[in-house]
Amino acid sequence: MASWEPEKTDLTGWRLVVGEDSHGQQKWVYLPPGQARDEWKQTKEAKYWLGLDIGALELPQPQSPLDAARNGFKFYKQLQSHDGHFSTEYGGPLFLTPGLVIAMSVTKNSFTHEQKVELRRYLFSKRRPEGGWGLHTAAPPTVYGTVMNYVALRMLGMGPDEGPMVEIRGLIHKMGGATCIPTWGKIWLSVLGAYDWEGVSPVPPELWLLPDWLPFAPWRWWIHVRQTFTPMSYLYGTRFVGAMTPMVLALRQEIYTQPYESIDWPSQRHNVSPIDIYSPVHPILSSLHSVLGIYEKLPHVPLLSSTVPLRQIANDRAYQLLSYEDENTGYQTLGPVSKAFNMVCRFAREGNESEAMKRHLSRVGDFLWLSQDGMMMMGTNGSQLWDLAFMAQAAVETGLAGEDDNEASVLGMLDWLDKAQLQHDPKWMKEGYRHRSKGAWAFSTPEQSYTVSDCTAEGLKAVMCLQGLDYTPKPVTLGRMRDSIDTLLSLQNSNGGYASYELMRGSPKLEWLNAAEVFGNIMVDYLYPECTTSALSALKYFSKLDPSYRAREVEQTVKKAIQYIHSVQREDGSWYGSWGICFTYATMFALESLAIAGETYDNSERVKRACSFLIGKQMEDGGWGETYMSCVTEKYSQHDQSQVVQTAWAILALIYAQYPVKDVIRQAVQLIMSRQRTDGRWEQEDTEGIFNKNCAIDYPAFKFVFCIWALGRADRYLREE
Numbered sequence: 001m002a003s004w005e006p007e008k009t010d011l012t013g014w015r016l017v018v019g020e021d022s023h024g025q026q027k028w029v030y031l032p033p034g035q036a037r038d039e040w041k042q043t044k045e046a047k048y049w050l051g052l053d054i055g056a057l058e059l060p061q062p063q064s065p066l067d068a069a070r071n072g073f074k075f076y077k078q079l080q081s082h083d084g085h086f087s088t089e090y091g092g093p094l095f096l097t098p099g100l101v102i103a104m105s106v107t108k109n110s111f112t113h114e115q116k117v118e119l120r121r122y123l124f125s126k127r128r129p130e131g132g133w134g135l136h137t138a139a140p141p142t143v144y145g146t147v148m149n150y151v152a153l154r155m156l157g158m159g160p161d162e163g164p165m166v167e168i169r170g171l172i173h174k175m176g177g178a179t180c181i182p183t184w185g186k187i188w189l190s191v192l193g194a195y196d197w198e199g200v201s202p203v204p205p206e207l208w209l210l211p212d213w214l215p216f217a218p219w220r221w222w223i224h225v226r227q228t229f230t231p232m233s234y235l236y237g238t239r240f241v242g243a244m245t246p247m248v249l250a251l252r253q254e255i256y257t258q259p260y261e262s263i264d265w266p267s268q269r270h271n272v273s274p275i276d277i278y279s280p281v282h283p284i285l286s287s288l289h290s291v292l293g294i295y296e297k298l299p300h301v302p303l304l305s306s307t308v309p310l311r312q313i314a315n316d317r318a319y320q321l322l323s324y325e326d327e328n329t330g331y332q333t334l335g336p337v338s339k340a341f342n343m344v345c346r347f348a349r350e351g352n353e354s355e356a357m358k359r360h361l362s363r364v365g366d367f368l369w370l371s372q373d374g375m376m377m378m379g380t381n382g383s384q385l386w387d388l389a390f391m392a393q394a395a396v397e398t399g400l401a402g403e404d405d406n407e408a409s410v411l412g413m414l415d416w417l418d419k420a421q422l423q424h425d426p427k428w429m430k431e432g433y434r435h436r437s438k439g440a441w442a443f444s445t446p447e448q449s450y451t452v453s454d455c456t457a458e459g460l461k462a463v464m465c466l467q468g469l470d471y472t473p474k475p476v477t478l479g480r481m482r483d484s485i486d487t488l489l490s491l492q493n494s495n496g497g498y499a500s501y502e503l504m505r506g507s508p509k510l511e512w513l514n515a516a517e518v519f520g521n522i523m524v525d526y527l528y529p530e531c532t533t534s535a536l537s538a539l540k541y542f543s544k545l546d547p548s549y550r551a552r553e554v555e556q557t558v559k560k561a562i563q564y565i566h567s568v569q570r571e572d573g574s575w576y577g578s579w580g581i582c583f584t585y586a587t588m589f590a591l592e593s594l595a596i597a598g599e600t601y602d603n604s605e606r607v608k609r610a611c612s613f614l615i616g617k618q619m620e621d622g623g624w625g626e627t628y629m630s631c632v633t634e635k636y637s638q639h640d641q642s643q644v645v646q647t648a649w650a651i652l653a654l655i656y657a658q659y660p661v662k663d664v665i666r667q668a669v670q671l672i673m674s675r676q677r678t679d680g681r682w683e684q685e686d687t688e689g690i691f692n693k694n695c696a697i698d699y700p701a702f703k704f705v706f707c708i709w710a711l712g713r714a715d716r717y718l719r720e721e
């Protein structure tokens, strides 16, 4: 069947709609052939992301690193959307699209024909040579990835024997069948009706009835875990199953190695394929599951003082919490997993005609990105703020923002940032256990509205940089910047470090309760050198702008943050990165922190050690290259090819350190310049990001942003005496 090719739509028919329903929103729509297409032309950014020709860009041959940076920005500016931000693909994880496909199907909604075609094409294009799919596009096949994506393909219209489906099914059977899918897969398949809830370890909504002072109460969990646990527990608590359709009945026969009716479900609860496991279920959780298993068997009788069964009270509580979440986020929810689960809950309780469902459906398109390989559900509803905040700082620090040619682009960025700042706390703040958001920036759009420590910090830094230029308006007032500082100050933990969305609310021992076998370090919000650096640098720069505001606290906070950075440097001089790959990424951030503290190569043993770590990893061609396996194993994993993004990170790191051997930086600059095409672009190389230790995620804007930044800064550094 080697000649089989998935169907494809006419890519010239797709338009990228930006900012239509809310600030920074991105969604793809398909126009049928005809007049509409002529009246509404495809933008360059849309063409670029679809791999279509965007026309030639004639650029002068770069004579210096700054010339190359300028060319890079000339190219990248073409991808700026009309609202000022840079719409970008945010793919990589392979467990998101199937969840959405199941959610759409059980809520009796469907994708358009063109969306289905492109969703299928994407999955086929990401199928690994081994025949299936892993947790993310860079990983070998697992049961989770392969079963979920097989099911998705079937529900998106693939026949059971069409194209490679037989082969994929063969692989599923070889890997043990869907009985050994990890817990999150068991839950999705149960919702669909292709697995039995009896085979899922308890996910009791009653946990939400526990008093908040308990050390393991769910409000203390990392926000992504609790916001997915809540709808999962509601679906478990109500044992929701979608309508039994011929498709579901067929899947029951396709994904198992034995007849569906003969499966002993309770014994499948902890049956998870070893190739899928990153964090094995801890014996404590396993014992807890046994106890809860007994509880599940008890008749759900009313409590003494109430006429309503406890289960019902717990379900109501979980439902209330997930409704708060929907309302707080304009129905985007925190992320793609909660998006799909919450939608099913709203359908289950209020039906398809409800206001809640209508609003949910109106925000499905925000998560769907059309790439040149097809359509996927992204890791978030975009990475708008994150990419833009770095680009803005890069433009200013390289001096490119001061060039006449770039003014319009710069003004667009500032306008976008101004409108993206969150000016209020969440509506259901206390009730929804949310951290404050007044003055913050979210990772994607203000509608999603989740404070992230480093997004707030980088957003603020970007604003300060842009508003510092002589030709820009100053829309973000000092008062609004102070709000942002208040938020940053509120996010520091007692040992000086910063977590991602909130304070660290619980003990790392909560990891004993991690029920998602495929991820590591997810139960609480840990402290990260990346987030800490962003926060402390923003505080420091702000204190120069407004030295009087909460001066002592700002100073103390920065000091403690530096101490935290010191405390997590590893023996070998590096720092471990949790959000980018990996040691190169975190070491860049940490060296920025140390530079702020006045520690450089000349005066600091720590910085020397960090530099010797980096230098030891430079490859023969002058570049750096690390694979995501560094994050998985916590040991440096050498890529067989240098990567422009990691090379740029290493250059920036060495510049922060004021590393004296400039030839090292020169070689690295050469490498980045040699990979630049004549129209100023860099090609996509390997994946750049990571989360939860085990799942890679792509940041395709980084090849522009960080290469431009590093080249521009290196230009100046290499000229200095």
Ligand code: LAN
Binding pocket: 224, 225, 228, 335, 336, 337, 338, 379, 380, 386, 443, 452, 454, 455, 500, 519, 530, 531, 579, 690, 691, 692, 697
């Ligand atoms: C992100 C993306 C951005 C990232 C940074 C800002 C880079 C980081 O410094 C802080 C954490 C944050 C905001 C982050 C957290 C986890 C996210 C949201 C993601 C990696 C994008 C996708 C991921 C999310 C958890 C995916 C859904 C999967 C689940 C396990 C629920």
